[in-house]
Amino acid sequence: MTDFCKRLPPPPFKIKVIEPIKMITRQERKMILENASYNIFNIPAEKVFIDLLTDSGTSAMSDYQWAGIMLGDEAYAQCKNFFNLEKIVQEITGYKYVIPTHQGRAAENLICYALDLNETKMVISNQFFDTTLANIETSGAKTRELVISEAFNTSINLDFKGNMNIQLLENIIRKNNNVAMILLTITNNTGGGQPVSMHNISEVSKIAKKHKIPFFFDAARFAENSYFIKLREKNYENFKPREIAKKMFSYADGCLMSAKKDGLVNIGGFIGLNNEELARKIKERMVVVEGFPTYGGLAGRDLEALARGLLEVLEEDYLSYRYQQLQYLGKGLEHKNVPILIPIGGHSVNIDVRKFLPHIPQSEFPGWSLTLVLYELYGIRAVEIGSVMFAHKQEDGTWRFPPLDLVRLALPRRVYSQEHLNYIIDSIGELYENRDKIKGIKMIYDPGILRHFTAKFQPII
Ligand SMILES: Cc1ncc(COP(=O)(O)O)c(C=O)c1O
Known part of the structure; x- marks a missing residue:
């Protein structure tokens, strides 16, 4: 058991249904890795003991959500669950x-x-x-990322490390009259689940309005961002997360939502917006690629579960427990001297791989190697957010590696207990003690775009 002594408060829920998980032998896991071409996305999920690959679509739904599933109205057009979802999203976001x-x-x-x-x-x-980057780049448009520079230093402790660099934003817009959208990711997943402050949101909004540029949120983790604002930003401590969320949304023209995170559902998403013309274009396109605009590729039951999840995710008891679970995991790892990105993020704890494995160059994908060893030795699946995911080939044929090499331990919502967290902390702590034995990995198949999903690897012996 871990010697990290701080305890979590009891969860604000009790268990009604369980899903068994099983620890297979190390020998079996070794074989599985080989058969998976050393790509953790190819490992059968039932062969994983603790799955921290993602917090997306992995939430446990509540009895209230499951009850809603039985109320699914599966009519092709205008199903009643759509109207329920519409009303709840309108109330939370204010978007028409x-x-x-x-x-x-x-x-x-x-x-x-x-x-x-x-x-x-x-x-x-x-x-x-x-995926956002891939969608925009596929359209041919250029992209610029303007997060504050501190975001690239894993040991700077800042309350809102997901903030946009406002000065740079203004400069870039002045120099380029072709900016079609500002998209603020709350919280910033790529930077380790770091929040954006209300002040920063309001500054971005001012600039967007001044230059008449559509301003949208990537709102996948809007509730976690709201809770960070409550905890960390002056004058918000007495606001409810739901009130904070409403204020945040009021600064933008709309949002893109992957509801698989803060919708507390296993599938779903939505667009919320005020612009009638844009909404019309989206709805017309929807019919071709997603389905009729009142179901958007989902069943009526999914819409109902989402509507209910959006209410639950903003409950303060839930958000407080979620926050404390992440703190417990992160602090437990720090207690074992494991280098992590600070401050601890809203949905994940991120290992700073360049500090964990300084002996492996980025060209040998140290983060990827770490995820493989973590699985082989302990049955834990995590994901690399670093050189495999984000390295770019330059025009001269050489590789440009990202400034951060992270291994993300993403915590599914309402799924794992304190005992599971202790197991993770002890396992990674032990691995850190033996880090010198870990070797790099060679990529033998590179599919190009979104390559981490399908690339193939071979261990360097
Ligand atoms: C910030 C953010 N935006 C967008 C997406 C894409 O959402 P989805 O997986 O539902 O397509 C994700 C998924 O992890 C995400 O984290």
Whole structure:
């Protein structure tokens, strides 16, 4: 057991249904890795003991949500669950038009279409998520990431490390008259689940309005961002997370939502916005690629579970427990001297791989190696957010590696207990003691775009 002594408060829920998990032998895991071409995305999920690959679509739903599933109205058009979802999203966000999508990336694709993105245009973000980047780049548009520079230093402790660099934003917009959208990711997943402050949001909003540029949120983790504002930003401590969320949304023209995170559902998403013309374009395109605009690629039951999840995710008891679980995991690892990105993020704890494995060069993908060893030795699946995911080949044929090499331990919502967290802390602590034995890895197949999902590797012996 871990010697990290701080205890978590009891969770604000009790268990009604369980899903067994099983620890297989190390020998079996070794074979599985080989068969998976050393890509953790190819490992059968039932062969994983603790799955920290993602917090996306992995939440445990409540009895209230499951009850809603039974109330699914599966009519093709105008099902009653849509109207319930629409009303709840309108109340939470204040946006007039609510368009369901089957997940976040469909929402991204639709907004790229509706804004007529092409080679002549540019989209600015604090930092893009990988699918967002892929959708925008596929349209031909240019991208700029303007998160504050401190975001790239894993040991600077800042309350709002997901903030946009406002000065730079203003400068870039002045120099380029082709900015088609500002997309602020709350919280910033790519930078380790770091929040954006209300002040920063309001500054971005001012600039967007001044230059008449559409301003949207990538709102996948809007509730976690709201809770950070409550905890850390002056004058918000007495506000309810729901009130903070409403204020945040009021600064933007709309949002793209992957509801698989802060919708507390296993599938779903939506676009919320005020602009009638954009909404019309999106709805017309929807019919071709997602489905009729009142179901957007989802079943009526999914819409109902989402509507209910959006109410639960803003409950303060839930958000407080979620925050404390992440703190417990992160502090437990720090207690074992494991180098992590600070401050601890809203949905994940991120290991700073360049400090964990300084002997492995980025060209040998140290983060990827770490995820493989973590699985082989302890049955834990985590994900690399670093050189495999974000390295770019330059025009001269050499590689440009990202400034951060992280291994993300993403915590599913309402799924794991303190005992599971203790197991994770002890395992990674032990691995850190033996880090000198870990070796790099060679990529033998590179599919190009979003390569982490399908690349193949071979251990360097
Ligand atoms: C910040 C952010 N935006 C967008 C997405 C894409 O959402 P989806 O997986 O639902 O397509 C993700 C997924 O992890 C994300 O973290």
